[in-house]
Amino acid sequence: MTSPTLAQHVLAQAEDPGIVDETGPILDWGFAAEIFPEMLMAFLKVTLVVTVVGTIIAAALGLIIAIMIMVLPRPLAWIVRWAANFIRMTPIVVQLLFLFWSFLWLDPMVIGVIVFGVHYATYMSEVYRAGIESVPQGQWEATTALSMSAVRTWRRVIIPQALRSTVPALGNYAISMFKDTPFLFVISVPEMVTVAQTIGAQTFRYNEAITIAGLIFLAASYPTALLISRLEKRLAYAN
Template identity: 70%
Template sequence: MIRLPGLMGVLSGTVDAPDIDDTTSFWRWDFAWEVLPEMLRSFFQVTLVVTVVGTLIAAVLGLIIAILIRVLPKPLAWLVTWSANFIRMTPIVVQLLVVFYGFVWMEPMAIALLVYGVHYSTYMSEVYRAGIDAVPTGQWEATTALSLSAVRTWQRVIIPQALRSTVPSLGNYAISMFKDTPFLIAISVMEMVTTALEIGGFTYRYIETITIAGVIFLVASYGTAVLVNRLERRLAYAY
């Protein structure tokens, strides 16, 4: 099992297990403040890293998949489409376990980044595909008339226009990835919710740790939504 630096504050003695009388109180602010640093540490070192790196992998790989489906011959395009559909329709927990037990030499954290990136790339590829299909036919004809190469056509004309309509959906999938990170418990990766449960199991107090995890998820998701909205406005102004 992956342990965060310092393990859990409660297990290392930083936070004492409560007395019987303490477990009868609904909420203890002193306990919440004591476990908050450990919760934040697990968020920044695992949950946030998996989400950010996984989103970057998914965004790049999803675009590649969408372009390949568009430019490859039909048999190959069908093969790429079928593979993407298979990954998208398989639960991410199953994929985590298959890779975890099938590639035992890989670190669990590396498995997490790989699986989340590949899994969400199949969703993002559909978003890209819709954005590419929304580009007016006249734009494609104009690139042909100007004798633009395929690389310049995609880089300068198609992708910039497709991104304007896809950014909100891509941002939604990044937020969804935040909320899917608790599945990492299946491969013994100690993310924030698992940390909350382990502290709760040791101290017999779950309400503070679970509430803190929920608030951190809310703040992170809201911050991501704000950044996506700003990026959307910037792209709309730039093109």
């Protein structure tokens, strides 16, 4: 799991600073432009795909977990809740490594999507729980008065009302998942930061690759965060 090039390079650099070209500028714009397309491809093909698919899994599974905790009989609900707590309170990195070594025949990217989806589902289930609890008691009573079935009650009355207020919080977790995707480095999925590190190891020019990676992250996550905080204010105003 420890990339040998990484360790060797840092140690080599510590022992022999001459290994680095110190005559050139710290940021070589020509080189940056040269590697930019490769990094952008890694971003679009891996980082974004993992984030989007992971978010879809997390949003669906989170709702299922939240409903399971509310409708299952007590001992089962207790088991589901503590299983969710367990997943939430343990590191993604260790979960990734665990599944990676358990299922060596699976594509690491699939493992990444599953781990991110399940991990963030446990967070999102808490958001859904708060949303479901905020549905007024009268709505539940009304469904009983209309003798609606349990499935119909959830599908037609409770979930549509609960979902509205949860959107910003879910969006924030999606951003947080996006910023955690570099952890895929440990199971050698070629996402953007891994590609940046590989470029650095091959050319001994880390500055451009890693700086570009950081800038792409900033450029993607900050506007999304702004959008979500506006949505949040709007929803708060609507209520």
